[in-house]
Amino acid sequence: MPGPEQTAEESAAEDGAAEQGTAEQGAPEESADVIVVGAGPAGSTAAAHLARTGLDVLLLEKSAFPREKVCGDGLTPRAVKQLTDLGIDVSEEAGWLHNRGLRLVTGRRSFEFEWPELSAFPGYGLVRRRADFDELLARKAASYGARLVERANVAGPLVDERTGRITGVTAKLGEERRPAVYRAPIVVAADGNSTRLSVAMKRYRRTDRAMGVAYRTYFTTPRHQDRYLEAWLDLRDPDDPAGRLLPGYAWVFGMGDGTANVGLGVLDTAGTDVDWRELLRRWCEDLPPAYGYTPDGVTEPIRGAALPMGLNRQPHYADGLLLVGDAGGTVSPGTGEGIAYAMESGRYAAEAIVQALARRTDRSRELALRAYPQTLRSAYAGYFALGRLAADLLGRPRLLGAAGSAGLGSPALLKVAFRLMVNLTEPHAKDSLDRLLHLVGRVAPGR
Incomplete structure (x- = not known):
């Protein structure tokens, strides 16, 4: 089984962290008590929960808010639960757009599936x-007492x-890049896919795990208040004479x-010869003109990012350093x-750090800290294993073409696909399909 390997990108990141182990004099x-590096969703959530317990938390963010991130901007009920658990007001009056479910589009047909009602x-x-x-x-974490340091x-x-344990980090502050030193017995790496901190601690990406890419832009559109997230499944290579089906999907949220986030x-595994922006x-251009997704309606340039998937950077805990979010490859x-x-x-x-x-x-x-990777495996290993299996199958053009022609128009198969995609199941659900998928996700062999 292929193990973690240092990629060229990671080697460069490690070289960039040349100040490892040294604190600039003066x-x-x-x-x-804890340093969290990166104030994205993973880092800010960790900092908020830590600060709520009374721990002294430093939350270090390299940018200044507000700042852009490539994303579809759509949140499933799993994310809604985390937001409400943090005490965040998610009402429409507070600026959130609520949606009912997911619309799957294939060819000329569309199927709407509502989010399941679960306990x-x-x-x-x-x-x-x-x-x-x-x-x-990030501001919510700060309101609970986390010390947020931007730039x-x-x-x-x-x-x-002597021990090889992380004891803190060095940093450059502001535009002047003033040196600073932060010390703590526990550090959380929440610094995204590139995760220079993890690489400097020799946590390399597993090359046997799939990576993804995402590109998105925004358009003005009359469909901006659509109450369904929309996924177009038959994404094809326009330069391929046979219309090769690509292992992915396009979205419209x-x-x-007044705008919509449109991306793919x-x-x-689709190959590196595809110009994703093009x-x-x-x-x-192939969408109905009434949607408004034309060059005249573009409000922002197309931006792209890598998607680290399937717990692809390990170990998630060792030597005082925990990896969360993209730094740990938690994308489905x-x-x-x-x-x-x-x-x-x-x-x-x-939770592991508090204990x-x-x-x-x-x-x-x-022992308490080592429970964290075990918790990740228990929560995700089975479901992510199913996702990796699907990724492996989708990476085979002939099989993908056959699966597409056989299943993209089948309502029954699309219902199963929807339930697998959203990962919203529980063992005592009324729906037998929910119960079955919950069981399969739990027993699938993860590694």
């Missing part, structure tokens, strides 16, 4: 721009040469503000959904 120092999750989803969303989460570009870890997400432009391999799992991983990490810092001995604290 640099001001601060200490905390564990609310029966609605949300839409909100990431620039606004991320700042709201804090973490340069590298401080490491105890109304924002409720594709597995990297593919998105050409896909939009089956759908590309990342926000809900990022927030959940941040919460799981916080650890309440222990009296080093050994007991270490």
